[in-house]
Amino acid sequence: MAAPPRSFSAAEVRARCAQGSCVVRCRRRLYDLSGFVRLHPGGEQLLRRRAGTDVSAALDGPPHRHSANARRWLEQYYLGELRDDDDEEEEEEEEEEEEGSRQVLASCPETEKPTDVAAPPVSRLDPRCKTVDVDKDLVDWRRPLLWQVGYLGEKYDEWVHQPVDRPIRLFHSDFLESLSKTAWYVVFLVWTPVVLYLSWVSYTSLAQGNTRLFSSFTTEYSIPVHKYYFPFIFLLGMFLWSLLEYLIHRFVFHMKPPASNYYLITLHFLLHGQHHKSPFDSSRLVFPPVPASLVIGFFYGVLQLLLPEVLGLSVFVGGLCGYVVYDMMHYYLHYGSPKKGTYLYGLKAYHVKHHFEHQKSGFGISTRFWDRPFRTLIPEEETFEKED
Missing domain, CATH: 3.10.120.10 (Cytochrome b5-like heme/steroid binding domain)
Structure with a gap:
């Protein structure tokens, strides 16, 4: 009871x-x-x-x-x-009686004090674990969730989009669990030196004057790519990343796995569902470097196949910088307190509405630009503009 x-x-x-x-x-x-x-x-x-x-x-x-x-x-x-x-007056009287009883006990000799009262147990769980009623929830929060969610079937989509404020454990193994968590600054520390180094390599390679566009078709109509073009190629890479960010978020992270497919549900939860279930779990707001390096390596290979080596590297490093900005911004949109009226203030309100109300729209994170042509913009009338 x-x-x-x-x-x-x-x-x-x-x-x-x-x-x-x-x-x-x-x-x-x-x-x-x-x-x-x-x-x-x-x-x-x-x-x-x-x-x-x-x-x-x-x-x-x-x-x-x-x-x-x-x-x-x-x-x-x-x-x-x-x-x-009225209740307050009764409560005050009860507190006075309890205080009187405590004073009587305090005046008793040490041997007369009750000794059979056990101390309350000390919880070893994260204090936020109280925010979920384990008896009523569809999963057992005392065990890793990754292997449970696949059994939710048709209930998974509704369950995963009912956010809670508590940490998530995915794996039984402490080692695998540690690989699935990342502090926000790790992304900056790992990838910023890579961006700076590859930017220097790209610029100095373009400065040699050997890079030409369309050189694989004909040298007569090929276009030389000078070192002065590097900033524009870099920005092109960042722009292409913003499109890729939108497409991945919408079509991969927000795919709706078939209710009968245990493995696709599990994969969805691993990729993004965990973030929607616990949107303020600070250790899971940025992409861990190990799996990120595999995805980044794949896109680097694609660009090297489509473009001349140095040109592809220049576009790639711009895209990599865009990814770092995106991950840092995503963390800030969850834990930052931007000033009212700023660009980041509007983005924070926009992203929170995506989590809490509009999971099928508002897929832009670092920008709302791509939500417009793809018709997934969250309605403007539902904003946090006014305060009273």
Whole structure:
């Protein structure tokens, strides 16, 4: 039998807010959003200003009517119920009685104190693990998820798009698990030196004056590629990456695996489903370098087949730089707090809406440009522009 929810007086709520907690209420239900304020797409200050107030009207909008996933997400931070004044008086009397009992016990000799009360067990789980009701969820969160999700079948698509705020474990093996996690700065430290070195190689190779476009067809009509073209070729590579980013996100990461195919469901969860299930798991917001090197090597080989060696390398290094910018930006859109009105502020709100409400649109991450010609733009009227 579940324990009754804890109740709080209005004075207790005010005291918590005065101490820095961000406690809000939805009618009588109280929620502690202290761990979420930095992640809120509308900005931390917006939530801070609402501390101690009823947010029911804000959830219903305008300017933004919160989705079912957003309301489900809110329940993870449930704290208890707001008491009526009569209840507060009764609670105060009970607390006085309990305090009196404690004083009596404290005055007893050491040998008379009860010794059969066991200390509460210390949980070794991540504190965020409380955010999922294990008994009601479709998977066992105490075990690695990768080998469970394939059995969800037709329930997988709905389940994976109901985000939770808790870490995910994929593998039984600690070694494999470590390879599946990456701190954001690792991507920058690994690939930035590669970008700088290959940029220098490309520029110095073009400076020799031996690179010509269409030279494989005829030397008479081939076009020399000078070193001064390198910045433009580099930017072309970044532009092509932005298209590739969109296509991979839409058609690979957001493929809908057949409900009857255990292996495709498992693959989808490994590639991207895990991120939609736990969008704020900080260790899984960027691509691990080991599998990334395989994908990057594949595209390098394709460019070398299609273009002259140095020209292909120049396009490739621009694309690689675009990838690094994309991964850094993706992390920032989840954990950063951009200033209202900036480009990144709009992108953060746009990307969060993709996670919580519009999973079949809004596939652009570092830019919304490709969502327009492909007609997957999230409707403009559902924005976080207004604050009150």
